[in-house]
Amino acid sequence: MAAVAGHEDTRTRLLATALRLFTAHGVEGTSLQMIADELGVTKAAVYYHFKTKDEITEAVVEPGLRELESIVGEAERERRPGARIDHMLAGFVDLVVRHRALVALFSSDPGVARALEKHFFGKESCMVGMMTILTGPDPDPARVVAAHAAVAGIALAGGSPDLAHYDDDTLRESLLEVGRKLLGRPRRRG
């Protein structure tokens, strides 16, 4: 795979740059020109790697979305509702911590939703699946609101620049605690 290293590298740098700019200015507020300038290349060079801006948006969020999908699938296979919630929560928090800004992006940026709805990436089913697990069967309004607040709160707090200086373990434990409190789950050990 060494032969394509150069290509992969530029592509990877491009996606990292795009994510950073998307986070700062939103997807619609980021132009291909901005991405190209930050990379030190021209717009046309960007178009060599991706045919459209939507393709870039998809490529930026795809890895995270796939991971979320697989976590939802795993959680659904747990037998007890409590275990489903715990699995979903731990997986989601871990995803947020490892990707930080990314999850906040696709939780709140309308540009992401717009880009994804064309090629149907299953973002909606992901989110619905996660929410179904977290609310449990026959949820009352308070529980539905709590689950929504948990997902949004964890994603946005995890991606917040104000909290970027915390190390992964600190952030992970704190976000887990947020989820446990909102969803009424006990702490793991004591």
Add this chain to the structure above:
Amino acid sequence: MAAVAGHEDTRTRLLATALRLFTAHGVEGTSLQMIADELGVTKAAVYYHFKTKDEITEAVVEPGLRELESIVGEAERERRPGARIDHMLAGFVDLVVRHRALVALFSSDPGVARALEKHFFGKESCMVGMMTILTGPDPDPARVVAAHAAVAGIALAGGSPDLAHYDDDTLRESLLEVGRKLLGRPRRRG
């Protein structure tokens, strides 16, 4: 003031339309053409009421921001830290419920921040003030994370289309409960 009723009405409709479109597509994803089309007027008519798009953005978020400012001010005048938190929380939740989509918008849309930073509206100081109250003195990381998650969770859950069908009282109580759990405040009565 009957003389300016027509003007006020168009202006008000314009701001309501802008808020709806900003919520759906983000500030940067909304063009003046879209706003004009929804209103059934031309772009030039929109420019009669506002000189720039940034002015529209400011006018959309201004009332909510002013309210938040005053709530922060009130809360700061409470003597006990616990009472400060309770006042801040109740005021913020009430603001979210009464405006729904608006608070979610300026909590998460980078376009809003961009538009406000020119004419300095005090958004930053508002947010910092609120966060200072909610974290209290000498907060540990878990508390800072919890406060961030509370604000983001309440704002985004309150503005979520999935939860739009709940009546104000149900939503308010549920969001208050979210804040109380995350910030370790007891319920009001039992």
Add this chain to the structure above:
DNA sequence: GTCTATATGCAGATAGAC
């Protein structure tokens, strides 16, 4: 107060040279 018409610039996107 709302219109038509228009200026200007930058967006996304393509063709083809190197």
Add this chain to the structure above:
DNA sequence: GTCTATCTGCATATAGAC
């Protein structure tokens, strides 16, 4: 794989008629 050059369209914004 990256470039220059260019196209098309829509963005914000303005001037001035009605």
